[in-house]
Amino acid sequence: MRWSQYYLFTTREVPNDAEVVSHQLMVRAGMIRKAAAGIYTYLPLGWRSIMKMMDIVRREMDAAGAVELMMPAVHPAELWRETDRWDVFGDLLLKMKDRNQRDFCFGPTHEEVVTDAVRHDVKSYRQLPFNLYQIQNKFRDEIRPRFGLMRAREFLMKDAYSFHAGADSLDETYEAMRAAYCRVFEDCELEYSMVEAQSGAIGGSASHEFMVLAETGEDAVVSCASCGYAANVEKAECRSLSAAADRSDSEELVEVSTPGATTIADVTGLLGVEADRLVKTLVYETEEGPVLALIRGDRDLNEAKLVSFLGAQHLKMAGDEVVQRVTGAPVGFAGPVGLPQKVRIVADNSIRESSNFVVGANKADAHYTGVNWGRDVDLSEWTDLLLVTGGDGCPRCDGILELHRGIEVGHIFKLGTKYSEDMQCTYLDDQGASHPMTMGCYGLGIGRSVAAAIEQNHDENGIIWPLPLAPYEVLVIALTRKDEQVVEQADRLYEKLIEQGIEVFYDDRDERPGVKFKDADLIGIPVRLVIGARSLAEGQVEVSLRRDGEKILVPVENAIERVLELLAG
RNA sequence: CGGGGCGUAGCUCAGCCUGGUAGAGCGCACGGUUCGGGACCGUGAGGCCGGAGGUUCAAAUCCUCUCGCCCCGACCA
Structure with a gap:
């Protein structure tokens, strides 16, 4: 074409x-x-x-x-x-x-x-x-x-x-x-x-x-x-996370004042504890009412896992009003201990084996420390709710996930x-x-x-088509329209390639060389055959691959052969 | 749908804050000089400033409403 x-x-x-x-x-x-x-x-x-x-x-x-x-x-x-x-x-x-x-x-x-x-x-x-x-x-x-x-x-x-x-x-x-x-x-x-x-x-x-x-x-x-x-x-x-807190369960349940500490980062900063000692309490709404989901403070919850565990049709994070109603506290202070009403609670396995956690106290500006399952609150529904990330252990072997x-x-x-x-x-x-x-x-x-x-095949100048998806296999460029020799040779090579059954695109426009090279890089056709006055004067044309750009000067009579070689890989 | 941003020439944008009859670069057309990595000079065409309403002597500019587009979240090949 x-x-x-x-x-x-x-x-x-x-x-x-x-x-x-x-x-x-x-x-x-x-x-x-x-x-x-x-x-x-x-x-x-x-x-x-x-x-x-x-x-x-x-x-x-x-x-x-x-x-x-x-x-x-x-x-x-x-x-x-x-x-x-x-x-x-x-x-x-x-x-x-x-x-x-x-x-x-x-x-x-x-x-x-x-x-x-x-x-x-x-x-x-x-x-x-x-x-x-x-x-x-x-x-x-x-x-x-x-x-x-x-x-x-x-x-x-x-x-x-x-x-x-x-x-x-x-x-x-x-x-x-x-x-x-x-x-x-x-x-x-x-x-x-x-x-x-x-x-x-x-x-x-x-x-x-x-x-x-x-x-x-x-x-x-x-x-x-x-x-x-x-x-x-x-x-x-992923493999179960290593125990986050000590297992002594010796600490007492203590309510501590945490004014304005509504995020994990706030609480860890204020109390001087690591995020994995906190338990994040997320409030969700489902068609069967609100559900609390507990997960380790440094990790994210996988909503898809929660949906399938609950068998719910709809699941969304609760709005401010619902959180207030369910926990009795503004957003940021929810916890499983001392809830004002009975709510279904689902807990992630990541917090099952550990103890002495920090959780929200269900009132504004307060958290509990030293929380222990069984002693302070009964949790019956345990499952895997973890959003797995890089660095976690492979569930099938002892490798690490990327x-x-x-x-x-x-x-x-x-x-x-x-x-x-x-x-x-x-x-x-x-x-x-x-x-x-x-x-x-x-x-x-x-x-x-x-x-x-x-996305996978480009550089700063344009597309670099993998051959199987390229719109054309070969781009023939006549660098100028002013030189009869160039035009004649380019036309001839273009026709020859077509005869060989090659899908060839021919830049026969009357444009300056710079424009043609830029466009060639942009549209990314894998193999390029350039016919210019300078090299043609010595009986040569230039063959190159879009991918590496390396230019090979070949005698005109060998051009088709070289192009076919490059196409063959 | 929630949060944020943007609509001015074919494209990328300036002008808007502080109202006074529309600008640049690229592209396009024509002429000339150029010609191996997006040339240069000159001339020219091209815009009811997204739309509607309002304020005003006067609106691209201020106000209201609408439509469209983009970004962040939930959805998916």
């Missing part, structure tokens, strides 16, 4: 609404254009990379035995009401009405639609298993779309759904999908990590996320270098029978007995993967 005939406009300025580097570079390189918050046009150059990603995903899905189909983007509300998700998904569902005021939504995911199709078509265990996938625009009315394609409201996703007669069959497909996802991200040359994950709103039992490691990732993951354990911090476990940031580019779930039960998607077994089908589902963010690739 000749640039002069293409639709590509780069910019020098970084757009004022782009925060992360992949977003900035995609806009500057003329790959995407924003239509509204989280809603983008994929411009021709961007669309090519997106299509490359889709091709890779298709190839691996097909190879893993999945079958492609295309489901509607618009879903009737009735299907979503069958699983209750019309309400559970909440405002994330982009809803609309048709002319008859019937409710519809734009599909954010397709469990309902695919299950509806399957329950009509499939009746027998003999027809199982199968795995259906599509690549389609999804719609989620995100509370906060951001970072360009990283969290968009309309975004391309590959979603697959497998149906089985029983868990063993699901396990096989799940494993095949896991392997296929690994191949996809390896094919893209991305540095990624598969981690244990929380299954979230989609539901189900086991689930794994595929994380591209990047500073700007919105997720945190921990991993163990010794045994390979890796998990999203939402899900991660903390990384990651971009969630894929997520696979064992759904079990959650949807098939709600929607009566059943089959008859060989005894003629009816069972709900066992399901799996497998999502992969197309645009997000491309954005993640840029």
Whole structure:
């Protein structure tokens, strides 16, 4: 493709609404254009990379035995009401009405639609298993779309759904999908990590996320270098923390005055104790009333763990009024001892084995010291509520966990029978007995993967495409339009490369060399072939890789050969 | 949705505090000089200052309301 005939406009300025580097570079390189918050046009150059990603995903899905189909983007509300998700998904569902005021939504995911199709078509265990996938625009009315394609409201996703007669069959497909996802991200040359994950709103039992490691990732993951354990911090476990306080339980319960000390830092400063001697008391609201959660003062609580322990539908930090009502004190002085009313208390294992803690006294400007479980307060509900972080002990071996940031580019779930039960998607077994089908589902963010690739592959001058995702493989630059020799040779080499089946982009614009080099760096095409008057006078052209920039002068007649060599790696 | 910030030319921004008829750089068009890492000179086009209402002789500027966008939190491929 000749640039002069293409639709590509780069910019020098970084757009004022782009925060992360992949977003900035995609806009500057003329790959995407924003239509509204989280809603983008994929411009021709961007669309090519997106299509490359889709091709890779298709190839691996097909190879893993999945079958492609295309489901509607618009879903009737009735299907979503069958699983209750019309309400559970909440405002994330982009809803609309048709002319008859019937409710519809734009599909954010397709469990309902695919299950509806399957329950009509499939009746027998003999027809199982199968795995259906599509690549389609999804719609989620995100509370906060951001970072360009990283969290968009309309975004391309590959979603697959497998149906089985029983868990063993699901396990096989799940494993095949896991392997296929690994191949996809390896094919893209991305540095990624598969981690244990929380299954979230989609539901189900086991689930794994595929994380591209990047500073700007919105997720945190921990991993163990010794045994390979890796998990999203939402899900991660760790070895029990070493006992924080002495075990003597000799100290007496004493109320101490702590005026204005509403934070852990305030209290440790005032009392001269370490933060791990404090117990943080967090007040949460659930649909079944308030709950207190206790955790060691130097650590954070993992709300996902609390939710699943409580089995709650909704969980949020209590507001000031609720805290006042439940503890009888303003925010900052809550504690488990001497509460004005009976409240459910859940305590983290991190504080179970230790004693002589400091807690809030449930009145303004006061804390207790020397608190001991059993003697001063009875705690019956113990569980793991810890938000694991770097430096914690690996739960599987004696290694130490490292903390990384990651971009969630894929997520696979064992759904079990959650949807098939709600929607009566059943089959008859060989005894003629009816069972709900066992399901799996497998999502992969197309645009997000491309954005993640840029996060991982760029420098101060622009994108450095991994070859498999590059919009074109080779960029031919005619450094000037004024020199007939240069133009003639560049045209010829461009045609030759096309004949070789190479995807080649040709900068044939009448621009100054500096502009062309800057743009070349920005759009990041992996292999560059420069034809300039100076070297051509000596019968040479210049071949280089975007990644290292090292320029090799080669005789014109060897140029194609060298380019092919570089492409081959 | 809570907290913060911003809407002025295609892009990045100044002007606003202290009201007086709209600015710069880049980009774009034309002419000229240039031509291996975003050249230079000249000329020019381009803005109901996000929208509505109000105060005022006079509003980009002050006030009210609205819409949009961005950042921090809960959500997720």
